[in-house]
Amino acid sequence: MLKIMQSILGLLMLAQMSVANAALSIEIIGAGEHQIPVSLVPMGGDEKLGLAINDVVSGDLQRTGLFRLVDTTGKSPHDTAEVNYTDWQLRGAEALAIGTVNAQPNGRIEARFRLLDVLKHVQLAGEAVSANEGQVRAIGHRIADLIYEKLTGDKGVFSTRIAYVNRQAGRFSLIVADSDGYNEQVVLKHNEPIMSPAWSPDGSHLAYVSFETGHAAVFVQSLLTNQRKLVADFPGSNSAPAWSPDGKQLAVVLTRDGSSQIYLMHPDGSNVHRLTFSGSIDTEPNFSPDGQTLLFTSDRGGSPQVYRMPVEGGAAQRLTFGNGNCFSPRHSADGKYFVFARLTGGRFYIAVQDFQTGQMETLTEGGWEKKPSFAPNGKIILFASEARGRGILATVSSDGRVQQHMFTQSGDAREPVWGPKL
Amino acid sequence: MKKLVISIVLLNLLAACASQKPQESAAPAAAAKNDTVATAPATQAQTNMDPLNDPKSILAGRSVFYPFDVAAVQDADKPLVKAHAEYLSKNAARKVRLEGNCDERGSNEYNLGLGQRRADGVKKMLELGGAKAAQLNSVSYGEEKPKATAHNEASWSQNRRTDLNYAQ
Numbered sequence: 001m002l003k004i005m006q007s008i009l010g011l012l013m014l015a016q017m018s019v020a021n022a023a024l025s026i027e028i029i030g031a032g033e034h035q036i037p038v039s040l041v042p043m044g045g046d047e048k049l050g051l052a053i054n055d056v057v058s059g060d061l062q063r064t065g066l067f068r069l070v071d072t073t074g075k076s077p078h079d080t081a082e083v084n085y086t087d088w089q090l091r092g093a094e095a096l097a098i099g100t101v102n103a104q105p106n107g108r109i110e111a112r113f114r115l116l117d118v119l120k121h122v123q124l125a126g127e128a129v130s131a132n133e134g135q136v137r138a139i140g141h142r143i144a145d146l147i148y149e150k151l152t153g154d155k156g157v158f159s160t161r162i163a164y165v166n167r168q169a170g171r172f173s174l175i176v177a178d179s180d181g182y183n184e185q186v187v188l189k190h191n192e193p194i195m196s197p198a199w200s201p202d203g204s205h206l207a208y209v210s211f212e213t214g215h216a217a218v219f220v221q222s223l224l225t226n227q228r229k230l231v232a233d234f235p236g237s238n239s240a241p242a243w244s245p246d247g248k249q250l251a252v253v254l255t256r257d258g259s260s261q262i263y264l265m266h267p268d269g270s271n272v273h274r275l276t277f278s279g280s281i282d283t284e285p286n287f288s289p290d291g292q293t294l295l296f297t298s299d300r301g302g303s304p305q306v307y308r309m310p311v312e313g314g315a316a317q318r319l320t321f322g323n324g325n326c327f328s329p330r331h332s333a334d335g336k337y338f339v340f341a342r343l344t345g346g347r348f349y350i351a352v353q354d355f356q357t358g359q360m361e362t363l364t365e366g367g368w369e370k371k372p373s374f375a376p377n378g379k380i381i382l383f384a385s386e387a388r389g390r391g392i393l394a395t396v397s398s399d400g401r402v403q404q405h406m407f408t409q410s411g412d413a414r415e416p417v418w419g420p421k422l
Numbered sequence: 423m424k425k426l427v428i429s430i431v432l433l434n435l436l437a438a439c440a441s442q443k444p445q446e447s448a449a450p451a452a453a454a455k456n457d458t459v460a461t462a463p464a465t466q467a468q469t470n471m472d473p474l475n476d477p478k479s480i481l482a483g484r485s486v487f488y489p490f491d492v493a494a495v496q497d498a499d500k501p502l503v504k505a506h507a508e509y510l511s512k513n514a515a516r517k518v519r520l521e522g523n524c525d526e527r528g529s530n531e532y533n534l535g536l537g538q539r540r541a542d543g544v545k546k547m548l549e550l551g552g553a554k555a556a557q558l559n560s561v562s563y564g565e566e567k568p569k570a571t572a573h574n575e576a577s578w579s580q581n582r583r584t585d586l587n588y589a590q
Contacts, residue, residue: 193566195530209534215561216534237538237562240531253535255542255562260535281535297532303491304532325491327529343527368573370529415530 026181028063029403035068036151039093039118044078045100049109049136053101056140059180060158061147063395064380065402080114080123088118095124095151097143107133113143115150124150137183157375161419162382163187163197163206164393168411174208176223179375179418181393181406187221188228198241199419200267207231207241207250207267218252220267231269242285242294243267244311251275251285251294262296264311275313286330286338287311295319295329295338306340306353319353320360326351328371332378333421337398339372339381350383350396363400371414374398376421384414473509474516474588480505486544488582490527493539495547503544506586507551510558517589518553520544520560523567525578530564537562540584 040057043050061067070093077083078100088096099113108130115125125146131138138159145156158179166173174188174197188194192211199206207220213230216237221228232238236255243250250267253260257274260281265272276282280300287294291311298307301318306329309316320326324344331338335355342351347366353359368386375382378398385394387405391412396403406413473479486499495503510516522537522544541560548558570577 193563195534195564195566211563211566216564236542236560237534239534253531255535255538259539259542281532281539283531283535284529297529299491299532304528325528327532341529346527368526 025407026059026063027405027407028065029405030065030401032065032397032401033399035066036094037068037070037092038095038097038147038151039070039072039088039091040097041072041076041078043099043101043111043113044076045102049101049103049111052136053111053140053143056137056180057097057144057147060141060144063180063402063404064148065397066148066152080116083116085116085118085121093118095147097147099143101139103133109133109136109139111139111143113146115147137178141178141180154379155377155421157377157380157418157421160376160421161203162393162416163199163419164384164416165194165197165414166408166411167193167391167414173411174206176206176419181408185223187223187226195415196240197415197417198243199417200243201245201247201420203420203422205267207243209239209241218250220250229268231267232265232272240283240285242287244287245289245291251287253283253285262294275311276309276316282307284328288331289333289335295331297327297329306338319355319358322360330373332374333376334378337374337378339374341370341372341383350381352381352398361400363396363398364403369394371416373416373418375418380418382416382418384416481509484586484588486540486584486586487579488540488584490525490578490582491536492582493536493543495543500547503547504551507548507553510548510554511552514554514557517557517559518548519587519589520548520558521585521587522560522562522564523569523581523583523585524565525581526565526568526573527578528565530566534562534564534566537564537584540582544584544586 040054042054058069070091077098096116096118099111101111103109110130112128114123117124129139129142141158144158148156160179161176162179163176166175170191172190172194173186174194175184176187177184190212195209197206197208205220205222209216210219216239217230218232218238218241219228220231232252234254234256238254240253241250249264252263254263259279260283262276262282262285263272263274278300280298282296282298284297285294293308293310295308297304304325304327305318306320306326307316307318324342327341329338329340337352337354339352342349348369349362349366350364350369350372351360351362370384372381372383380395380397382395385392391414393406393413393416474481480502483502486495520541522541524533524537541562545558545560569580
């Protein structure tokens with residue numbers, strides 16, 4: 001028995017090391033105020049799949065800083081009947097995840113998962129999760145979502161995707177990946193810059209800026225068929241695409257009539273009409289979740305700051321004040337906050353502001369921190385940062401307590417944006 | 423676990439210190455000015471050289487530089503832009519692409535707008551000096567194509583720039 005446990009432990013350690021050697025490495029800094037102690041027993045059945053799933057679930061939960069993983073050594077219940085609650089109580093666990101996983105003859109992976117309340121001796125969640133062969137990470141993310149949801153009361157975002165641009169030796173790749181950075185899919189590769197990827201609300205398309213025609217132009221590309229369309233290619237610069245919540249409109253920034261101004265168009269490039277009429281730089285539009293207003297960056301007051309205006313056009317209201325320049329505003333999904341990058345004293349910080357109170361909170365220590373976007377549940381913010389001389393992806397919890405740094409294998413990660421909840 | 427977290431924080435501190443070091447790779451701004459050399463059209467006359475190819479001519483300068491978050495051509499660079507305007511007005515077949523660039527102290531999108539404004543400012547000055555709109559094309563690279571990549575003023579001052587890139 002001991003031997004088996006040792007070999008399982010050995011496998012576990014192997015699994016962890018392979019994470020460090022995979023496409024990217026992740027570092028976690030800080031911890032939540034109250035960490036929920038949870039035990040994740042590797043699933044029974046197909047042991048290899050069980051460990052792979054356990055690895056994904058542990059990683060997802062640990063990166064939030066909201067959970068403390070309680071050791072499972074020597075105990076491996078896979079069914080409710082096998083659970084001795086007192087054991088787990090003594091180890092300090094409040095919740096226990098168990099289950100089994102098997103590969104079907106057709107390759108499909110099927111997992112049965114249960115989350116148990118150790119103190120109340122009741123089941124909190126039970127679900128059968130399945131995925132195609134090779135998509136074991138998807139099963140892990142789904143289970144992590146369920147655990148997160150049941151134990152924190154907030155929606156999980158581990159099954160969502162992110163997009164970013166990787167720059168390496170003058171080559172640019174537009175990449176879509178799982179929320180933890182794994183499972184990379186290259187959407188576009190070019191030796192001219194790519195900027196500003198923007199997810200359609202249903203996650204099926206990306207709008208982005210590519211310089212491949214010799215200047216900044218806006219493309220819309222299907223992630224299902226990879227078909228793409230050049231939707232804004234006026235003289236000068238065409239950039240900063242943003243989707244309306246119903247997916248029927250794109251806000252873009254054009255310089256065809258002078259300085260950078262915000263326009264609305266259909267996502268196929270038709271029906272272009274101008275929204276802002278200033279001599280200043282108006283850019284980085286972002287729709288409110290109700291589709292009624294736009295946040296944007298403008299230097300109309302002398303320095304770049306965040307403004308808000310009605311989507312039908314009209315007067316804009318300045319929202320950021322004080323020392324420094326403010327850029328790249330984006331709404332939280334509930335519409336109560338916006339996150340932005342603030343340049344002050346030579347450093348960029350990620351900050352959030354409450355629409356109602358106007359209160360601003362700085363979430364990070366400062367550095368080269370740009371382009372923040374909320375996870376769909378509003379609890380995590382993804383942004384571009386820099387560490388050890390490289391551009392990296394980073395996240396910070398919305399209370400500023402937990403940060404993670406995600407190092408891609410090579411090159412500089414830039415322009416990240418969190419995708420929608422699917 | 424706590425130990426691990428502390429060591430990670432230390433690592434990050436170290437990394438932060440390391441990134442403060444000035445980089446030696448940055449080329450002096452003066453060198454940057456002369457790096458674009460246009461070739462003369464093969465058909466052009468031999469007796470008097472195209473002044474565009476004379477390294478001693480003011481036209482050898484192909485870049486205009488700016489202070490932080492400023493898009494107006496500075497007094498120091500006005501003679502250069504005026505000389506190019508005059509050259510373009512006398513050489514109607516010549517075309518030039520104006521490429522605005524910025525340092526990294528803004529969002530990528532804001533800098534794209536600022537770079538466009540820089541390029542458009544040079545374009546306007548060239549037109550006022552006699553160049554025709556059809557000879558000119560202005561684009562922006564924002565902060566996407568930095569000439570120097572260190573996080574310091576020596577790099578930034580090179581990156582705040584409009585290049586006059588003549589078509590060959």
